Amino acid sequence: MANLSIHNVKKSYGSHSVIQDISVDIPDGEFAVLVGPSGCGKSTLLRMIAGLEDITSGQIRVAGQVMNDVSPKNRDMAMVFQNYALYPHMTVGQNMGFSLKISNVPKAEIEQRVGRAAEILALGPLLERYPRQLSGGQRQRVAMGRAIVRDPQVFLFDEPLSNLDAKLRVAMRTEIKQLHQRLRTTTVYVTHDQVEAMTLADRIVVMRDGVVEQVGAPLEVYDQPRNVFVAGFIGSPAMNFLRGALVDGDKETVFRSDSSGLTVRLGRQLTADRSRPVILGIRPEHFVTTEDGTPTEVVVVETTGSATQVNVRYGSDEIICEFRERVLARPGERLCIAPLPHAIHLFDAETGRRLPEFDRSLS
Template sequence: MANVTIDNVIKSYGATQVMHGVSVDIEDGEFVVLVGPSGCGKSTLLRMLAGLEEISDGTISIGDRVVNDVLPKERDIAMVFQSYALYPHKTVYDNISFPLLMAKRSKAEIEEKVANAAEILDLTKYLRRYPKELSGGQRQRVAMGRAIVRDPQVFLFDEPLSNLDAKLRVTMRIEIKELHQRLGTTIVYVTHDQVEAMTMADKIVVMRDGQVEQIGSPLDLYDNPVNTFVAGFIGSPSMNFVHGKIASDSGTRRFVSDSGLTLPLPQTTAEDGQEVTYGVRPEFVQVGDGGVEMEVVAVEPTGSETQIFARSGKDLIDALVKDRINARPGSKLGFVINPDDVHLFDRKTGQHI
């Protein structure tokens, strides 16, 4: 195991700079997820950590060693790819043992390490099968087994669950988390799926356009987003945003949207007349008497929850409630928002106020 330090890393392709001074500290044994939309630079950063991409400037250290100029095979890392990257003509045993064979380890050591990895991943009874005889989840476990036998200081996962169906992704999330708890090895995991990030990570790094927007624990990012990008990216369903300004009426301060929708305000340093973005998560919007009346435009029941979309002028609010609401498009409902659950952002900069 080892800590990883990414210090002011820059990546350029010719005159085009795609990574802009990224810095991340990863503790020994920590499970860190790099998350963000396509093109944000998360996979590029992972590939630079693996040594598959050169660094234009800055340093990457694994343990106490700067690895900028160290070959991938000498970095003591193991990588699991989205595509599994298995040898179709080799058995599960041969695929898992391949890195040990290349390292010229003894037959006894190879057998011991493969048996141990197979037991951890529940692959023992599949060791004589070929990849074509396995399901997608089993193939991904073989790829993980090939990484485990190397006993690396750091595991790198590059969107390993993207090719799996929704139910299997949930199962594999649990298996990877259990694997981390069992081995205690440092893991750097890339995904575009914020649900994966929230459920698996000790620490999340949210990226956009080659820069780090925020670093923190899953609940810290959920509760305290630094800007509208993080607030909208973390959490499912996404946070509601309404544009407007702060207004006072008979000494009572309110938020008034561009369409005239009036909503309650939290304690804030924002001044009267200041243009802001009002943010509230759907799960904190309640349906009931005494709330702002809005017209229902869509209802999506899922069994345990009901998602209700309602509109007032141009403003759309999404509410996620536990109750089974008997509402129809075109009907009117009252939506109650607790001011303590509201986030305010500067409308121009997007930064949290």
């Protein structure tokens, strides 16, 4: 069982702390994604797991064995880097089998493992080519093949798709997902792209400034963000936020925006402290157009074919809406919109934390 345990791990460079007391457990065979903005510490944490960075304090365990003082080559992990790190003077087959060769694995076994990995990744016809003769996607598959032949306990991916164009990134995401479904090897994947995180992960670890903000299944993190940071980082287009206060309405609590006076009915009475300022969050796809909704001014309309994104303004509040149906509004026209009450999020404006009354799954 290659479960991975990160327990109270810290990393400091002198007085500068980059990883602050992180604890995460990744069960055997799970695909975990470390996601967060640049500089949040996710790549540093991955390198600590791999043994490429020393741990200031805490423990990293694989299958119950403490790895802190184990050298990288003895950790039984395979890492796929952002820049492929292929040897230009070696063929695809030689690149894939090199780690086995220097470990004195018999030639017949090397050929067998390379052949198996090449079959999994559809690299058979390319085994005699050199890296310069390959496309970016092919090079990334070779880098993945080099990891597969080692049959490690843990796969580590450090932003492997960041050098690829948008279309190829989508294709490679599918290949990596299929690869994991086939091999079921414990995997830790680093990215700053939250779409990659949502589509690939069994478990998402959201990081900011060396701290884990939330851990959970993709839809759990999406539907129940623990705080404003997670709510704004996970999701594209990003969640809309409005600052305001809660007031008592007829049979239900009402949110009132500070900047424009926009009111939003919350669909039920809340017991939250009315004296504390709050932040209302609503995702762009959770608006509907309705004649009895709030009249807003259309600012920008963007169509993708499958959806229409509309930026609207109410007073000084600007809101992004995303509709699956075709919306024929034009800039300057009026559009009446309303949020779906069950999809509203409320956060404490001072702490940024989700109000307890909204700790629930969307229905």
